[in-house]
Amino acid sequence: PGPASSLPQGFLLKCSEQVRKIQADTSMLQEELCATHKLCHPEELLLLGHSLGIPRAPLSSCSSQALQLPGCLSQLHSGLLLYRGLLQALAGISPASAPALDKLQLDVADFATTIWHQMEDLGQAPAVQPTQSTMPALTSAFQRRAGSVLVASHLQSFLELTYRVLRYLAQP
């Protein structure tokens, strides 16, 4: 059987749709930040991201060479919680970007719930949901905007990798 015979088809289809939905939300936020604040290139903000300590979510258990389903689902869930926390820390960047940020946060949270419910159904969910790691301190409007550009860029890479994992898991 395939790598994910224990995962229902419906779950994989829903996850793929949720990933595509969140990718579309994230692109909207990126377009908004570029249009309103002229912050269009994450590669211009790497040093700042480094100094602010903006984290990336690992997906090491999901690599196709060493896929480990329970660990992969857990990393997916924790990664989504991390990005949701980062997005909440960035609230208030600007009125123009607020709707896109709110929509993105809600969709990321719902995707995390979809993963958590599946982990519970598989009996792989720890008793207590992981707590949120500490968020970087973003003290100025510019740091929140630059932080948003970086978080959006990290999230897109995370989603890209997640989509490839889901396609791999969906193979018969």
Add this chain to the structure above:
Amino acid sequence: CGRISLSASTVRLGAPITASCTISQNCSQLYLEPQIIRWKLGTEIQPGARQWQWPDGTQESIITLPHFNYTQAFLSCCLQWGSNLQILDQAELRAGYPPAIPRNLSCFMDLMTSSLTCQWEPGPETHLPTNFTLKSFKSRGNCQTQEDAIMGCVPEDTHSYCSIPRKHLLLYQSMGIWVQAENALGTSVSPQLCLDPMDVVKLEPPTLWALDSSPKGAPPQPGCLQLHWEPWKPSHFIDQKCELRHQPQLEEDNWTLVAPLPSMTVQYELCGLLPATVYVLQMRCTRWPLPGHWSAWSPSLERRTTER
């Protein structure tokens, strides 16, 4: 001075209402010799009241209206004083029906506003102020367990629909939804729906174009049309399947269906048509393989096939 008390201020239409009016002792001393308390319903004097006096001088009168058939009326307790009847107290009476069970509850998810809108049929007129509330809770599977209650959605005045905002929704999970109707005579609840908002997304039709040349730039074959379509933009993230229907322009309701079709194509050659004929083409899509509703048919595209 006068005080009315009622068995109930709201009753079923046609039911009896009993009222009593007590005239306090110091009011009767207002140089009023012992008097008959009179009752008026609207402007009409009502017969059949029974009156007596309490030891402390208080006068009391009781009247029963056997079949109260007005949806709304004022009942007045009066005394004769000078040339006309003096109203001492007045009570508003209302009659109607308890709310019927709201029927045909249905919902759809609006992708533009990301809100879930549910509508229902309120049932027959109750003649009474009746409050409708759309109630829901987050759940799983077939909604046997209630996880979090969601804030009740109160429709704007007289509307029979309500929209639950995105922030109260948990997409891709089941939620239980029902309507509660309540007025002075009772409460009724609709049957409960159990649905995932994303399974009831309302899709707008796809956009259908006809192209003038085939991929290699050659003009289309006789009896063929080169087509291109795209699903509704806000639904691009949703996997869909579509279907096409066509018929010669002059015919009526003699559609030929081409299905299933993918939701995205660069170019599609539709053949087997009559040459040199104007065809009417329409397309619609639905979420697939995940559940969803079909969109409406797209506006008609009219195109003439080439000569032989």
Add this chain to the structure above:
Amino acid sequence: CGRISLSASTVRLGAPITASCTISQNCSQLYLEPQIIRWKLGTEIQPGARQWQWPDGTQESIITLPHFNYTQAFLSCCLQWGSNLQILDQAELRAGYPPAIPRNLSCFMDLMTSSLTCQWEPGPETHLPTNFTLKSFKSRGNCQTQEDAIMGCVPEDTHSYCSIPRKHLLLYQSMGIWVQAENALGTSVSPQLCLDPMDVVKLEPPTLWALDSSPKGAPPQPGCLQLHWEPWKPSHFIDQKCELRHQPQLEEDNWTLVAPLPSMTVQYELCGLLPATVYVLQMRCTRWPLPGHWSAWSPSLERRTTER
């Protein structure tokens, strides 16, 4: 890591702006050999910055933009890191003008909403977010003394009018009214009006009818018309005087004025007109003898005078 500080974030268009950027010591240790701090205005590198290092290792650069001619732009403090320029901090610069004195402040009292609406001309574009507030206070006589301040009236976005609700007004007394305009570069106030809201009531035109017969039922005389009019209903409590103008239908702007006329009549016979001619008639009224504005002319009434 990097922190920009500005002489001012908003300046007059064309004025200079000086900015400094300090790169903290721990940031420079991010394996950066000593570096030139670069400034970008929008996407363009700006020359002419002076840079030095503080004893504690902090790097600081100062740049002056001699004539800042954009209404809005982002100034970035950058360092070379890896293949591209890294933005460490960014400040939004804005330029424009202080608000001009709002002109032509005028007000009218709306009898239907009982609110006092004032409008003004905001003056030339300032390119900066500018807040207008309609300020007023209750007073007496010619508004030399301020009795009670009235809550400032903030117009909806970009509107140059504002309505003071009835509950803030003291009718039949003078009130002082002016407009204040404020933005980052300054504040300006309009000249003050002193008025009683009832003296600026906006009257709608009266309604004018032509009657087919004179009071004794006889048809009207040749060259005469029987008229009846009524002032605008909501203004019935206001004493008014009116005036009538008429001219033959085919003529242009050759009105004959009949004034003054009372605001209420049962019947009015207008004579001296050409027989068998179609006349156009209009009427307007004003509060009188108390001060007030003339209403607009009523819609035209067209009537043909009888044959000789």
